[in-house]
Amino acid sequence: MKRINLIILYLFPLVLFQFYSYVGFSQFVVKLLSFVSVPLLLIYVSDVLFQQNNTTRYFKIMRWIFFSTILSMFMAWIFWGQSIVLGYRVTAGMLGLIYFFFLCKVKPSIKELERMIWIFSFVYILLWLYGMSKAPQLIFGFDSDRELDDSRGIFRLIIVGKSFIVAAFFLSLNKFSVLKKKKYLIFAIFFFIFIVLQVVRQIIIISFLVSLYYILRNNKRMWLYFALAFMVLSVTPQIIKINDDSVLGKLIALSENQAENQRNGDENIRVQEYKFFFADYSKNMLTNILGNGVAHSESSYGHYLEHVQDMKRYFLSDVGYAKMFVINGLLGLFLYFLLFVKILFQSISENNMFAKLFMIYMIPANIAADWYAKPDGIIIICICVYVLNMDTNTILCSKNRFDEVYNSNILAYKAF
Numbered sequence: 001m002k003r004i005n006l007i008i009l010y011l012f013p014l015v016l017f018q019f020y021s022y023v024g025f026s027q028f029v030v031k032l033l034s035f036v037s038v039p040l041l042l043i044y045v046s047d048v049l050f051q052q053n054n055t056t057r058y059f060k061i062m063r064w065i066f067f068s069t070i071l072s073m074f075m076a077w078i079f080w081g082q083s084i085v086l087g088y089r090v091t092a093g094m095l096g097l098i099y100f101f102f103l104c105k106v107k108p109s110i111k112e113l114e115r116m117i118w119i120f121s122f123v124y125i126l127l128w129l130y131g132m133s134k135a136p137q138l139i140f141g142f143d144s145d146r147e148l149d150d151s152r153g154i155f156r157l158i159i160v161g162k163s164f165i166v167a168a169f170f171l172s173l174n175k176f177s178v179l180k181k182k183k184y185l186i187f188a189i190f191f192f193i194f195i196v197l198q199v200v201r202q203i204i205i206i207s208f209l210v211s212l213y214y215i216l217r218n219n220k221r222m223w224l225y226f227a228l229a230f231m232v233l234s235v236t237p238q239i240i241k242i243n244d245d246s247v248l249g250k251l252i253a254l255s256e257n258q259a260e261n262q263r264n265g266d267e268n269i270r271v272q273e274y275k276f277f278f279a280d281y282s283k284n285m286l287t288n289i290l291g292n293g294v295a296h297s298e299s300s301y302g303h304y305l306e307h308v309q310d311m312k313r314y315f316l317s318d319v320g321y322a323k324m325f326v327i328n329g330l331l332g333l334f335l336y337f338l339l340f341v342k343i344l345f346q347s348i349s350e351n352n353m354f355a356k357l358f359m360i361y362m363i364p365a366n367i368a369a370d371w372y373a374k375p376d377g378i379i380i381i382c383i384c385v386y387v388l389n390m391d392t393n394t395i396l397c398s399k400n401r402f403d404e405v406y407n408s409n410i411l412a413y414k415a416f
Contacts, residue, residue, distance in 0.1 A: 005106040008044075010116065012037060016096045016375045017160040020127055020140050027142045035088070038095045045101040057346070058385050059104065061339050066097045068291070068332045075329075076293025079283045080301035090296040093375050094327075100382035110352065110390060113383050114171060121168035124161035125194055131157045154199055162198055163376040165191050166207050167358050167384070173211055174354035202368055210361045214353070270368050273314045277322035281308075282329075291329035320366030323373060336372070339385070348391045355384035355391075 001009075015037045018030040042049070049063065073087035103113075131139045135155040136148045148155045172188035175181070188211075196204055282288045295305040308314050316323040324333045343359045358380060362372060371377040 001106055001108055001112070005108075006112075008041070008102065009106070009108060009112070010119075012041060012096075012099060012102070013120070013375075013379045016093065016099075016379065018375075020160055021142050022140055023138060023142070035092050038092050038098060041098050041102055042095075045098065045105045048105040049098075049101045054104075056104075056389050057342065058339065058389050061335055061342070062097065062100050062382075062385060065328075065332065065335045065339070066095070066101075068328045068335060069094050069097065072291040072293035072327050072329075072332075074293075075287060075291050076295070076299075076301055079287055080292065080295070080299070080304075082293065082296060082299040082301040086296040086299050086302075087293055090294045090302075094294065094373055094378065096375055096378040097382060099379055100386060103382060103386040104389075110387055113387060117164060117167050117171055117380075117383070120161060121164040121191065124159065124164050127159055127161070128157055128194070128197075131155075131159060154197060156199055160374070161376045162200070162203065163358075163371060163374070163380045165194050165198075166203065166361060167354070167380050169195060169207060170211065170214075170357040170361070171354040173214060174351075174357070177214070177353070178350055200369075202365055206361055206365050210357055214357055269313070270319060273319045274322050276308075276312065276314055277316065277319060277326050281326055287329065289329045289331060291325075291327050291332055294327055317370045318368060320368070320370040320372055323370045324366075327373075343385075343388060346388060348388060352387050352391045355387040358384050359388070 015030075015033050018034050019025055021027075021030070048054075049066075051059075054060070069091060073084060073091050076082040076087050077084050127140065132155060135157070136150070138146065138148065140157065140159045146158075148157065150156070169188055169191035172184045172191060176184035176188060192207070192211075195207055198204075282292055293301075295302040297303075297306065305316075316326060321333065321336075324336050328335070340359065340363050343356060344363070346356065348356055362377070362381070365371050372381065
C-alpha cells in the first residue's frame with residue numbers, strides 16, 4: 001500500500017471522530033476538517049464509487065446507502081426548508097460511509113485492518129482511563145454544559161470509539177478460536193472488562209450473547225453445561241451476591257426497575273418512540289419512502305425535533321431502526337435490512353469470522369440505540385463489510401481458479 005493511502009487509512013477516522021472532541025482542540029478547526037475530509041475523499045475514490053462493473057457482494061448495497069444519505073439532505077431541504085449547507089454539516093458524519101469505497105480502492109490487507117482495530121481500541125482505552133482520572137472534569141466533548149453521569153456506579157464518558165473495543169473483543173475471540181493462543185483469550189477478557197465498564201447494558205448483553213454463540217456453536221457438551229448452569233442460577237439466584245452499590249448491582253437494579261414499571265402497565269419508552277417516529281413524524285408519503293434527512297439544530301426542522309425531544313422525551317438516538325426510517329425512509333431501512341440479512345447468511349472463512357460477529361452484533365444493538373450512525377460505528381461497519389467482501393472475492397477467485405484447472409485438464413485429456 002502506498003504511504004499516502006496508509007496515512008489516509010488511519011487519519012480519516014480520526015478526522016471523522018473530530019479527534020475525540022478533546023477540549024484542548026479548537027472545536028471550529030476539528031469540525032472544519034471533518035466537513036472538508038468527506039468531499040476530498042469522495043473525489044479521491046470517485047473512480048471506484050461510480051464503477052458499473054463491480055459485482056462484489058456488498059458494493060452496490062453500500063453505494064445505494066451512501067447515495068440515499070446524500071438524497072436525504074435534499075429531502076430535508078425540499079420538505080422541511082433546511083438549507084443544503086446545514087444539511088451537509090449535520091450529515092457529514094454519516095457520509096463517512098465513503099470510507100468503504102476508499103478501502104475498495106486501495107485494497108488494504110485484512111492483516112492491516114486487524115492492526116488498525118487493535119490500535120484504535122487501545123487508544124480508546126487509554127483515552128477512557130485518562131478521562132476517568134480527570135472525572136468529573138469534562139475532557140472529551142465540546143458540550144461544556146454537560147455533566148458526567150455517575151448514576152450507574154461509575155462515570156459514563158462520552159468518547160467516540162466504543163465500537164472499536166467491541167470489534168477488538170470479537171477479533172480476540174476469533175484469533176483464539178483459530179490460533180489457540182492463550183494471549184488472545186486474555187485479550188478477549190481484557191476487552192470485555194472494558195465493555196462492562198462502559199455501563200451500557202445493551203453493549204454488554206449483546207456482545208456477551210454473540211460471543212457465547214460463537215464459542216458454543218459447535219460444542220454440544222458446552223451448550224449442555226451452560227444450560228445446566230443457567231437453570232441452577234435461575235432457581236437459586238441467591239448463590240451470587242452482588243453489591244447494590246457496584247457497577248453490576250446498579251445496572252441490575254436499573255433493569256429491575258424498568259421491568260417493574262412495565263409490569264405495572266407502563267409502556268416501554270422505546271416502544272412509544274418507535275410508534276411515534278414510524279407513524280407520526282414524516283411529512284408525507286414521499287418522505288416515508290425516501291426519508292426526511294438529518295435535522296440541524298439551527299433550522300426550523302431542527303427546532304421541530306427539539307420540540308419533540310423536550311415535550312415527549314423521544315430521541316432518535318434511542319431507536320436505531322426508527323432513525324434509519326426517519327433519515328433514509330423505507331428505502332434506507334430496506335437497504336440496511338438487506339445488508340444485515342445477506343451478511344447473516346454468508347458463509348465465510350473462519351479467519352474472518354470477527355467481521356461477521358460484529359455485524360451480527362449490530363443487528364440487535366441498533367434496536368435501542370443508533371450505533372450504526374455514530375462515527376466509530378460507521379468506520380467499523382465499513383471495515384467489516386470490506387473484510388466480508390474480500391472473503392467473498394477469495395472464495396470466488398478460488399472457485400474460478402479451480403474451474404480453470406479443471407477445464408484445462410479436460411482439454412488435455414481429450415487431446416491425449
